[in-house]
Amino acid sequence: MTGVSTSRIRFYESHGLLPMPLRQENGYRVYSEAIVSRLKTITVSKALGFSLSEIQGFLPDDPNDVIQRSDVVSNLENKLHQIDQKLKELQEMRENVSQMIAYHKDPNSKKC
Amino acid sequence: MTGVSTSRIRFYESHGLLPMPLRQENGYRVYSEAIVSRLKTITVSKALGFSLSEIQGFLPDDPNDVIQRSDVVSNLENKLHQIDQKLKELQEMRENVSQMIAYHKDPNSKKC
DNA sequence: ATAAACCTTTAACCATGGTTGAAGGTCAAG
DNA sequence: CTTGACCTTCAACCATGGTTAAAGGTTTAT
Numbered sequence: 001m002t003g004v005s006t007s008r009i010r011f012y013e014s015h016g017l018l019p020m021p022l023r024q025e026n027g028y029r030v031y032s033e034a035i036v037s038r039l040k041t042i043t044v045s046k047a048l049g050f051s052l053s054e055i056q057g058f059l060p061d062d063p064n065d066v067i068q069r070s071d072v073v074s075n076l077e078n079k080l081h082q083i084d085q086k087l088k089e090l091q092e093m094r095e096n097v098s099q100m101i102a103y104h105k106d107p108n109s110k111k112c
Numbered sequence: 113m114t115g116v117s118t119s120r121i122r123f124y125e126s127h128g129l130l131p132m133p134l135r136q137e138n139g140y141r142v143y144s145e146a147i148v149s150r151l152k153t154i155t156v157s158k159a160l161g162f163s164l165s166e167i168q169g170f171l172p173d174d175p176n177d178v179i180q181r182s183d184v185v186s187n188l189e190n191k192l193h194q195i196d197q198k199l200k201e202l203q204e205m206r207e208n209v210s211q212m213i214a215y216h217k218d219p220n221s222k223k224c
Numbered sequence: 225a226t227a228a229a230c231c232t233t234t235a236a237c238c239a240t241g242g243t244t245g246a247a248g249g250t251c252a253a254g
Numbered sequence: 255c256t257t258g259a260c261c262t263t264c265a266a267c268c269a270t271g272g273t274t275a276a277a278g279g280t281t282t283a284t
Contacts, residue, residue, distance in 0.1 A: 005273080028230090029232090041114065101188045163240075164241070
């Protein structure tokens, strides 16, 4: 239904990202719409680059609660800064690696 | 001397990145220049974005051997492609996050 | 009635890259 | 001769994000 494996759902539950769902008489879990949609939120957030603990940080304790727009925005903006930071690092790495290549292809060129 | 913690050096040794060094009579490790320089190579390679297993892949078994220029270049070029790949992913993430921000700031704008 | 296909729990395992601690040996200075 | 500061080994632990297996209960279909 959500494309998320059972073991992953259990993992999220045991780590507090998903609440304990109601159970049937036989002990089987029954998931409310709210929990399903929370799981989808987790999946999307992960795809946006949030770690599980970051996600846990901004999800409301009660899955029926709505996340505040202002919180969403500030979390997204923080993440944007982190992404920009990482982009900068990666670009520096790229620069270094490509200089190493140039050097190894022509050790006699002016740059060390 | 290299700025690398003892535990890290032991870790590298136990994972085959560094060879077993010679020992003094009392059992203390003695590091040859070759090993020290190998450790420095590892540190630099890590900074360039290589994982320990990648590093293990291109370091010669014998720390006294010299890495072939051609190998260096092809490893660096592979890494460059990986970096470019990652840059693309990160840029897509950035795009998504920044669209989410725009949406949350003005849910009525044309774009979903 | 029995097998397949689910569900439950708990525990262990994977990779990555280490750090920390315990128990003990060694060495130099005071 | 004792103290501090190193060294040794081995094992366990940390975070991250899960998967896999074992042992058992349930449900559905044939």
